[in-house]
Amino acid sequence: MATTPSRDVAARLGEAFADYAPSAEGRDIVTIRPEYGLVIGGAERPAADGATITTIDPSTGDALARVAEAGAADVDAAVAAARRAYDGAWGAASPRDRAKLLFRLARLLQDRAREFAVLETLDGGKPIREARDVDVPLAAQHLFYHAGWADKLEYAVPGMRARALGVVGQIIPWNFPLLMAAWKLAPALACGNTVVLKPAETSPLTALLLAELVDEAGFPPGVVNVVTGAGATGAALVDHPGVAKIAFTGSTAVGKGIRRALAGRGVRLTLELGGKGAHIVFDDAAIDQAIEGIVDGIFFNQGHVCCAGSRLLVQETVAGDVMERLRARMELLRVGDPLDKNTDVGAINSHSQLVRIREFVDGAVEEGCAVHQPSRGVPDAGFFYPPTLVTDVGGSERIAREEVFGPVLTVQSFRTEREAVDRANSTRYGLSAGVWTEKGARILWMADNLHAGVVWANTFNRFDAASPFGGVRESGFGREGGRHGLEAYLDLTPVRA
Amino acid sequence: MGTLTRSGDELAGGALAGTLRVGGVDAVALEARAARLAGRSIKRESKDAGLELAVRCIDLTTLEGADTPGKVRAMCMRALRPDPEDASVPPVAAVCVYPSMVTHAAAHLDGTGVRVASVAGAFPSGQADLDQRLEEIRGAVADGADEIDIVINRGALLSGRLDIVHDEVAAAKRACGDAHLKTILETGELGSYDAIRLASMVAMAAGSDVIKTSTGKLPVAATPPTALCMAEAIRDYHRHTGRVVGLKLAGGIRTSKQALGYLAIVAETLGVHWLHPERLRFGASTLLNDVVLQMRFRRTGRYPRPGDLPVD
Numbered sequence: 134m135a136t137t138p139s140r141d142v143a144a145r146l147g148e149a150f151a152d153y154a155p156s157a158e159g160r161d162i163v164t165i166r167p168e169y170g171l172v173i174g175g176a177e178r179p180a181a182d183g184a185t186i187t188t189i190d191p192s193t194g195d196a197l198a199r200v201a202e203a204g205a206a207d208v209d210a211a212v213a214a215a216r217r218a219y220d221g222a223w224g225a226a227s228p229r230d231r232a233k234l235l236f237r238l239a240r241l242l243q244d245r246a247r248e249f250a251v252l253e254t255l256d257g258g259k260p261i262r263e264a265r266d267v268d269v270p271l272a273a274q275h276l277f278y279h280a281g282w283a284d285k286l287e288y289a290v291p292g293m294r295a296r297a298l299g300v301v302g303q304i305i306p307w308n309f310p311l312l313m314a315a316w317k318l319a320p321a322l323a324c325g326n327t328v329v330l331k332p333a334e335t336s337p338l339t340a341l342l343l344a345e346l347v348d349e350a351g352f353p354p355g356v357v358n359v360v361t362g363a364g365a366t367g368a369a370l371v372d373h374p375g376v377a378k379i380a381f382t383g384s385t386a387v388g389k390g391i392r393r394a395l396a397g398r399g400v401r402l403t404l405e406l407g408g409k410g411a412h413i414v415f416d417d418a419a420i421d422q423a424i425e426g427i428v429d430g431i432f433f434n435q436g437h438v439c440c441a442g443s444r445l446l447v448q449e450t451v452a453g454d455v456m457e458r459l460r461a462r463m464e465l466l467r468v469g470d471p472l473d474k475n476t477d478v479g480a481i482n483s484h485s486q487l488v489r490i491r492e493f494v495d496g497a498v499e500e501g502c503a504v505h506q507p508s509r510g511v512p513d514a515g516f517f518y519p520p521t522l523v524t525d526v527g528g529s530e531r532i533a534r535e536e537v538f539g540p541v542l543t544v545q546s547f548r549t550e551r552e553a554v555d556r557a558n559s560t561r562y563g564l565s566a567g568v569w570t571e572k573g574a575r576i577l578w579m580a581d582n583l584h585a586g587v588v589w590a591n592t593f594n595r596f597d598a599a600s601p602f603g604g605v606r607e608s609g610f611g612r613e614g615g616r617h618g619l620e621a622y623l624d625l626t627p628v629r630a
Numbered sequence: 631m632g633t634l635t636r637s638g639d640e641l642a643g644g645a646l647a648g649t650l651r652v653g654g655v656d657a658v659a660l661e662a663r664a665a666r667l668a669g670r671s672i673k674r675e676s677k678d679a680g681l682e683l684a685v686r687c688i689d690l691t692t693l694e695g696a697d698t699p700g701k702v703r704a705m706c707m708r709a710l711r712p713d714p715e716d717a718s719v720p721p722v723a724a725v726c727v728y729p730s731m732v733t734h735a736a737a738h739l740d741g742t743g744v745r746v747a748s749v750a751g752a753f754p755s756g757q758a759d760l761d762q763r764l765e766e767i768r769g770a771v772a773d774g775a776d777e778i779d780i781v782i783n784r785g786a787l788l789s790g791r792l793d794i795v796h797d798e799v800a801a802a803k804r805a806c807g808d809a810h811l812k813t814i815l816e817t818g819e820l821g822s823y824d825a826i827r828l829a830s831m832v833a834m835a836a837g838s839d840v841i842k843t844s845t846g847k848l849p850v851a852a853t854p855p856t857a858l859c860m861a862e863a864i865r866d867y868h869r870h871t872g873r874v875v876g877l878k879l880a881g882g883i884r885t886s887k888q889a890l891g892y893l894a895i896v897a898e899t900l901g902v903h904w905l906h907p908e909r910l911r912f913g914a915s916t917l918l919n920d921v922v923l924q925m926r927f928r929r930t931g932r933y934p935r936p937g938d939l940p941v942d
Contacts, residue, residue: 147905149679422659474671
């Protein structure tokens, strides 16, 4: 088209527009106290030995607060408080009362959604857009969903009588601190159990704020106890004789240790562990949307997602096209201040995780893989790692077999459906898989043949409280969400006809 | 330029170098991506730039049965000077009218840099004999139209006759001579994003300079996912042929916030080079005053009173 005199002005305006000016969510809505205690029996108190850990903002490295680090004595006190509540007010509460309190907690969470989103972003480093649009709404949805079950448990599993288990120990990871707390608390409380919750040491603040809401909602003291701390605190909870069940979400290595520790003790266990999800793109797929799925699958929450689609398998006929589009799309990803509403990829949760990711990628280079990263840099301060594509992958390299838990995607090609399935299943894990194709019959065949707890078709990383989530093989066992998720928190006995 | 043919999801012929794979569109993922882009948080200098850019990209439009030379005159004045109190607010890109109003618009806009666009070809239905439609295009161009907006033959597209759709658009392009051809897909009638993508490809292969969403005469017009779908088609066509095609979004775009959302969709799909009136247009009438109002607020910290801004 013809050049007009206004061209340069308009072109400059376009550039000024597209380089989005910072749009930071205000942090004033959040009040972070300098110190937080353990929440035991409805009261806050320091650890018996006075130990604390410091939680930081990973986007700056600045300290946010000191948090009590619970020892064995504190865990013992928490389990005792939970037992008193179970034998007392909570055990006496009617199913309808439990529902009412859970509904109230869900509404309180919605009322303070922005506060929770900002705090989650500050403490964990995830983009505010995700905390605001995914973590907090989904957490509220889980509370609402399970509130609805509380007075209908006799219909949950036909032919079985459902009773609570007792005191439940729940250990949650740092990648979705609030959401995992809600996933764990909602079914446990709906089913009538009391809880000792152990948040991750790098991101405990939203679970502690949620505990304040539990109190505000009117739950009896001791129904929800929070013991902050690191691995030793979790181990003390697992080893405690007073817990009827342990629910753990975290790494496969720790999960194996927990299972060993519980062997022969009659304590129930559900494990939601690591993954190495395959993301399979066929040549008939809607390619542009598949690219979005790939991006969401691996760069959502900086790749700190157990069900991340970290292995891209693309049909050889479209491999060149897909890679070209994916590289172009990665150029657009904005890595930076997690509080900026336009940030797509936030901060790596901790320095140790950043080191781990670097080691993985360096190792991949040593093993002969090619690494591609976008030209846009990452901030110097804080813990950041760029979105990364690893190609020339054979399948036996460490980066193709082990969970990186970072924004790193390996790419391999395949020729046939059978080959795609074989490659996808060639892993110790079995948490998630994704399939992109416009062919319905192929989706069904793939879903039947992929060894994974969840298979997404033409989408990825989509969650719903009504849908059971969990893994097979070294990704764990047990389901969370949906009717199936309730069974993990119920003692089921057959009803005599 | 031959007739377009289709084999499976591949197109051949027309202004294509070799065959082009059209491919499908996944509605759920497309809509999710469009919502995320349209929700970009545009602040401060980006907002200032985006608002001014939006003004520069507007095709200020009146397409009413009741249009008169007086109404067109008032609109042309507003096109040239959107904010009577601030000469720094630039003129719009073009004024868009019916063929009978082209001479009136041209009389006011000649030499100003603001172009005259005319709908033609039995707008908005397109339901007339091809010769009549082409004659209308030639007449509008002879009267002084710089740009011609036509509608595609949706009936032909929906009955699978891509060759008819293609050949009619190609004939319209020839009838335009030096004038630019903006081809309206009327996306609200196409029923799926797959059809919108296919129609985009056919319209581009037939030589359209710009592809446009809607006539503005239907309740369903430009939407973020429609814009994203067409922008992706333009990008893929450009990658395949090297030819630049513009995008015009029309119908239902009334607020600055909507316009900024569309700018984000275009910027992150087609790239910053498409953020330019030569490649991007908003077909609108009420949008202009909302943008001017926002620009005045950005400048003075105060919203104008009703009546402070001109209407036509």
